[in-house]
Amino acid sequence: AQKVTQAQTEISVVEKEDVTLDCVYETRDTTYYLFWYKQPPSGELVFLIRRNSFDEQNEISGRYSWNFQKSTSSFNFTITASQVVDSAVYFCALSAVDSNYQLIWGAGTKLIIKP
Amino acid sequence: ETGVTQTPRHLVMGMTNKKSLKCEQHLGHNAMYWYKQSAKKPLELMFVYSLEERVENNSVPSRFSPECPNSSHLFLHLHTLQPEDSALYLCASSPDGGLGNSPLHFGNGTRLTVT
Numbered sequence: 001a002q003k004v005t006q007a008q009t010e011i012s013v014v015e016k017e018d019v020t021l022d023c024v025y026e027t028r029d030t031t032y033y034l035f036w037y038k039q040p041p042s043g044e045l046v047f048l049i050r051r052n053s054f055d056e057q058n059e060i061s062g063r064y065s066w067n068f069q070k071s072t073s074s075f076n077f078t079i080t081a082s083q084v085v086d087s088a089v090y091f092c093a094l095s096a097v098d099s100n101y102q103l104i105w106g107a108g109t110k111l112i113i114k115p
Numbered sequence: 116e117t118g119v120t121q122t123p124r125h126l127v128m129g130m131t132n133k134k135s136l137k138c139e140q141h142l143g144h145n146a147m148y149w150y151k152q153s154a155k156k157p158l159e160l161m162f163v164y165s166l167e168e169r170v171e172n173n174s175v176p177s178r179f180s181p182e183c184p185n186s187s188h189l190f191l192h193l194h195t196l197q198p199e200d201s202a203l204y205l206c207a208s209s210p211d212g213g214l215g216n217s218p219l220h221f222g223n224g225t226r227l228t229v230t
Contacts, residue, residue, distance in 0.1 A: 004157075033216045043203060043226075044119075047218035091158070095216055102171065103219070105157040 002027045004094050006106035013082055014114050021077045021109045023092030029053075032096035034068065034075045035103070039089040051075065079111075087113045118142065121206050121222035128196065129230055136191040136225045138206030146170075146211050147189040148219065149181060152203040164189060165211075196229045203227075 003026040013019045025034065036048040049059060051068050059066045063080045079086055092106040119140045128134050140147060149161040163171035164183040178200075180192040189206055203226050207219040 035218065037219075037221075043205075043224040045205065045207075045219070045221040047220070050216070050218055052216075101216055102160060103158075107155070107157050 002029075002094060002096060002099050002104045004092050004104050004106035006090075006092055006109050008109045009107070010110040010112065012112040012114065015084055016081050018078060018080050019082050019111065021079075021090050021092075021111065023075045023077065023106060025073050025075065025092070025094045027094060027096045027098060029096035029098045032094060033101075035093040035095070036066065036075075036077050037091045037093065039091065039108070041088070045091065048077075082111075082113045084113050084115055087111060119206055119208055119220050119222035121204075121225050123225060124223065125226045125228075127228045127230060128193070130196060130198070132196075133192070133194040135193065136204055136206075136227075138189040138191075138222055140187055140189075140206075140208040140220070142208055142210075142220060144208035144210050144220070145186055146209045147183060147186070148207040148209075149189065149191050150205040150207060152205055152224070154202075158205070161191075193227075196227075198229050201227055201229045 005024045032053045034051045037045040038048055039045045056068050065078045067076045089108045089110045091108045094104045095101045122137045146165045148163050151159045151161055160173050161175045162181040167183050178195050182190040203224045205224045206222045209217045209219050211217045
């Protein structure tokens with residue numbers, strides 16, 4: 001069975017703090033893809049990153065960074081020097097052959113950045 | 116206009132009404148999706164269309180009826196809904212002609228309330 005777990009339902013930090021959002025996944029496939037999406041209050045989900053299972057290099061994009069660790073089946077997302085505009089719900093998702101590449105979504109983590 | 120546009124943004128309907136949700140994408144993508152987002156639940160995939168053909172239907176009740184007249188437009192026809200159908204309905208598109216691994220591009224959603 002395939003599953004994505006985002007154990008943190010809600011995180012609240014003060015602006016400029018660093019924050020890490022956890023994502024743990026389960027799959028028996030050796031080929032799979034992991035995604036992060038952001039959902040601001042306006043409603044639309046915005047794609048942030050896609051990673052395939054053969055590329056464990058960490059990725060950095062500005063204040064955002066992602067740590068992919070196959071050994072722990074985790075794909076964590078860190079925001080450095082958080083800003084109020086980062087407040088949103090963040091979703092981790094998995095697609096693999098076993099689910100016909102249908103996205104399996106985590107429940108989401110609501111991130112609140114206080115000024 | 117660019118991206119994925121959904122109308123209306125908000126809809127309140129009685130259980131005996133018939134209404135339709137509309138989605139339009141201006142990205143030249145081949146696949147379009149309907150998702151349901153309920154509070155405290157992962158996103159639920161409802162329907163997928165690839166090149167105007169339905170390729171996935173995740174056991175959605177027949178009171179939801181999709182229509183894809185061309186690759187740029189997607190409708191969700193609603194009739195005799197139940198209060199538990201109240202949710203945010205999200206439309207998305209992707210370049211792949213099916214359930215591929217390309218990122219999804221989402222609209223802002225329609226907030227549906229069934230009274």
